Amino acid sequence: MSAKFATENQLAKSLKDQFKNKIKEEYVESNRIKISTSPENLKNLAIAVKELGFEQVMSQGGTDYPENNVYRIEYHIICVSKKKLRSIIFSIMTEIPKDKPEIETLIDVFPSAEFHEQETFENFGITFIGHPRMERLLLPEDWNDIPPLRKDYILPGRG
């Protein structure tokens, strides 16, 4: 543990003390912290991150890993009001199985995640339980193919 990333390490450590072995530190580097957890624990982790002072979801997205049969869901959370934390992007992630793509929504913790979750829903078919509007946002109303950002969706003309 270098003294270089003192704030980052301190933040990661305080979470590790709180959650013990329920979370796994992916990496801590300059201005970037990434922590993974299990799907059922994600909400508790988000609440803890919010208590550390992080306020809004800057980005939320998914990635498809067909060989592991999982979707990885990531929330990138930032702070805008406190000068000390502004440079840090706090990423929390979890992996959910592809055959049961469901996870609890975080919009009651971070209201700013609303449209991001809706976008992930239509791009991957992941249902966020408790989200008030699990409906189409960007795709056309008559879209009846598989969700486009899954790896098994091949772009027309590229097959």
Place this chain on the structure above:
Amino acid sequence: MQNAGMNIEDKGGDKLVLHVGPQHPGSGHFRLIITVDGDYIVGAKPDPGYVHRGAEKMAEYRDYIQNIPHLERPVIIDATGVTLPYVLAAEKIIDVEAPERAQYIRMIMAELNRVISHLYWLGIYGIFLGHSTMFMWPMGDRELFIDLAESIGGTRVTFSYVVPGGVRNDMPTHFKERALKTFDYFEKRIEEYKKIFFNNPIMTARTESIGIMSQADAIKLGITGSNLRAAGIDSDTRKDEPYCLYDRVDFEIPTRKEGDSYARCIVRLEELQQSMNIIKQVLDLIEPGPIKQVIGGVMRGEPGEAFVRTEAARGTMFYHIVSNGEKYPYRVKISVPSFRNLIGMTHLLVGSKLADMPAIYWSLDYWPVEADR
């Protein structure tokens, strides 16, 4: 098709549902479904996606260089602002670093693009408030900045100028004199803008205390960019997490406490001045040197990921690139400021008058093409 365009639906009682857009002089390529009760808006539901072109999926089928032109298209008013974070993230993955001169030229282009984008916004805001002079003046002055950017980048708007490892070509020799001449002229114009538009009682009556976004709401809803600064938070990625060489220049972050439409306008006007100050300092700092680190062969990244955010004209632009060591990126996630500001629109419109809708809508500088990607 059912529900395909502009239509009016009677909800019974005094309530009426209006569809604004997607063909509407104001909305652009975006639909807003609003419920009105008399003069007041009681419900607003945005319906984006009319320009959704699937940039994130397309990026998985192109290599790191081929991705630049199509990732630039969502915001061609701010072409450097949108490609810069992508290139910075790609550089982290390919593990190259641009030379110092290239970093400075990137800053010049990014700031020129910010001015070009803000002037376009100002021109359209003039139309929204029925002030045609304020369309003509910024559109005319914008051409001067386009000329400057064109002399570096080669085209009017879509430069594709920033590439992994540096920039495409060097600046022309007499750029400094031309730029300073343009800035001298434009600084005088800003005063005239204030006289005719920003201090105009008709304009202030239509924007002051209209669409107030409180500081707490701005933080909670994830508002970004000038809209956040107009709510009193001096957050700017150029200062918070300096990229390129922004830590070597000195500039201010304009803020306002009011959080209304007028505050959002005046913050953008002051940012024009700050952008010109940055370019002036960079032109003094810049020294001759290489502009590109040549990368031989096809760019291949190490397996891993990179997050980069920069301050584009509309707010924080964020890229998350996942690489598995192949020629093509495994996943490119783009989080654009307009998409994040969309939630603020719903929040601001509910409770305001229907006649204030144009003043609120465009004061957020929502660019539908960017939001849809």
Place this chain on the structure above:
Amino acid sequence: MVNDPTLNLLVGKISDILDTTIEKNVREPIRFLVNWGRLYSLWPVHLETACCSIEFGAASGPRHDIERFGMLEAFGSLRQCDVLVVQGTVTRKMAPRMKWVYEQMPEPKWVIAMGACAISGGLYMDSYNVLQGVDKIVPVDVYIPGCPPRPETLIQGIIELQNKIRKSKV
């Protein structure tokens, strides 16, 4: 006495002469007048479909000033418009709306496909949500290439459209 074949010939000649006279002295001036009236007051529909709308805006600005050439600025209702400028990419969500806008415009009407995306899909040739060329939905009169076309190119496209209108039948 005039025999029958000669009479037929004479009648045919007279009808020919009358036709040419009417064509030359009546129809042609009317055609010219009507086309001239349409030529220099083209109202575009403000249908922004994608990013080319920026260059359309710049063309209405003071430097390029498209009004000099008889293309008015994009204001007003689509029931008074006669040119549909498709400003860029048309997505699957936008396509039915664009068709509807076209159907609501009064005759005569013309369509300009502005930019590579509107012509053939352009850069988005493999996208899952982009229409590969608007001429599959609406009849296009003038294609303006570019990504995006410069305002000068747009003006040239307008002049081409005016040439087409000048030659059109009434």
